[in-house]
Amino acid sequence: MKFRGKIVDVACLNHFTRVVSTISKLTKTCALRLTPDHLFFVLCGKVASGGVAMWCELAQANIFDEYQMEGVSSQDNEICLEVTPENIFRALRTVHNAKSVKVKLTKKHCPCLTVAAELPTMSSVNRVVTHDVPVDVIPRRLWHEFKEPSLPDFDVSVYLPPLKTMKNVVDRMKNLSNFLVVEANLSGQMTLKIETDLVSVTTHFKDLGNPHWGDRTSQDGGSQSPRDLDAMAQARVDIRKLQQFLVGQQVNPSRAICNIVHQTVLHLILLHQDVSLQYFIPALA
Structure with a gap:
C-alpha cells in the first residue's frame, strides 16, 4: 500500500x-x-x-x-x-x-x-x-x-433553516431537556420542540422548501395515495447529538437537508462544492 x-x-x-x-x-x-x-x-x-x-x-x-x-x-x-x-x-x-x-x-x-x-x-x-x-x-x-450508506426511505425531506439560527435555538433548548422532537412536512415547515413536566417550548420555521428526489415512494406515494403535504413526520432525538452536529459544522454548506423517517431516524446532509457530509441520528421512543 x-x-x-x-x-x-x-x-x-x-x-x-x-x-x-x-x-x-x-x-x-x-x-x-x-x-x-x-x-x-x-x-x-x-x-x-x-x-x-x-x-x-x-x-x-x-x-x-x-x-x-x-x-x-x-x-x-x-x-x-x-x-x-x-x-x-x-x-x-x-x-x-x-x-x-x-x-x-x-x-x-x-x-x-x-x-x-x-x-x-x-x-x-x-x-x-x-x-x-x-x-x-x-x-x-x-x-x-x-461502505456508503443507502438513502433511507424517508417520509419527509426538507431544507434546513440557517444552521447558526438552528444552533442558537438548540443551545437554548438543551438547558431545558435532554431530548428534542424534530418535525417537518412537505409544505416546507419544520418545528423544534421540547416537552417536559414543567415546560413546553416550540420553535417554528416555514417556507424552507422541499428537495426533489425524483420518483421516490416516500415523496410521491408511489402506487399508494400521496402523502398529505401538511402531515408532520417526526423524530425524537438526543439533543446533545444534534447539538454536536451543529457545533462542529465548519463546512459552510451551500445546501443543508433534513430527511426524517417517522419515529426512526433523522438524516442530515450538508453539501458544499466537492464535499458531502451525511449524519444519521437515531430516533428515541
Missing part, C-alpha cells in the same frame, strides 16, 4: 482543514478510506442500536495538487485506515501558512500519516515541520462495514 498527496494551494489546505475540523467535532475515531478519486471519512455506528453514523465524501482532485495511491491489490484498489480526526486537524492547523504540505502513509514505530510542511523562511534554507499521526490499518475483511 502506498499513499502520497501534496497540497500547494492555500485555499485547498484551509478547506481540507475545515472539513477535518468538522469531522473531529463529530467523532473521536473513524475510518479514512482512500481511493484513486476520493477520500471518505466514515463512522459506522449502529443506528438501530442507538449509535450515530456518518459519511463524508471529498473529491481528491479538489484538495491535492499531486495525488498517488496504490491499494492493497489491483482488484481492491483502496486503503482503509482507522484515524483520530483531532490529531490530523492539529497537524494541519499548525501548518496553515505553509508553502506546501505533503501527506503520506509511512511506517515508523507504527503506521502513520506523516504531514510534512515546507514553511516560508527569510533565508535560502528550507524549513520543514513534520507531524507523524498514528493510524491503524483496517484489514480487508472488515471493509464491508465502511
Whole structure:
C-alpha cells in the first residue's frame, strides 16, 4: 500500500482543514478510506442500536495538487485506515501558512500519516515541520462495514433553516431537556420542540422548501395515495447529538437537508462544492 498527496494551494489546505475540523467535532475515531478519486471519512455506528453514523465524501482532485495511491491489490484498489480526526486537524492547523504540505502513509514505530510542511523562511534554507499521526490499518475483511450508506426511505425531506439560527435555538433548548422532537412536512415547515413536566417550548420555521428526489415512494406515494403535504413526520432525538452536529459544522454548506423517517431516524446532509457530509441520528421512543 502506498499513499502520497501534496497540497500547494492555500485555499485547498484551509478547506481540507475545515472539513477535518468538522469531522473531529463529530467523532473521536473513524475510518479514512482512500481511493484513486476520493477520500471518505466514515463512522459506522449502529443506528438501530442507538449509535450515530456518518459519511463524508471529498473529491481528491479538489484538495491535492499531486495525488498517488496504490491499494492493497489491483482488484481492491483502496486503503482503509482507522484515524483520530483531532490529531490530523492539529497537524494541519499548525501548518496553515505553509508553502506546501505533503501527506503520506509511512511506517515508523507504527503506521502513520506523516504531514510534512515546507514553511516560508527569510533565508535560502528550507524549513520543514513534520507531524507523524498514528493510524491503524483496517484489514480487508472488515471493509464491508465502511461502505456508503443507502438513502433511507424517508417520509419527509426538507431544507434546513440557517444552521447558526438552528444552533442558537438548540443551545437554548438543551438547558431545558435532554431530548428534542424534530418535525417537518412537505409544505416546507419544520418545528423544534421540547416537552417536559414543567415546560413546553416550540420553535417554528416555514417556507424552507422541499428537495426533489425524483420518483421516490416516500415523496410521491408511489402506487399508494400521496402523502398529505401538511402531515408532520417526526423524530425524537438526543439533543446533545444534534447539538454536536451543529457545533462542529465548519463546512459552510451551500445546501443543508433534513430527511426524517417517522419515529426512526433523522438524516442530515450538508453539501458544499466537492464535499458531502451525511449524519444519521437515531430516533428515541
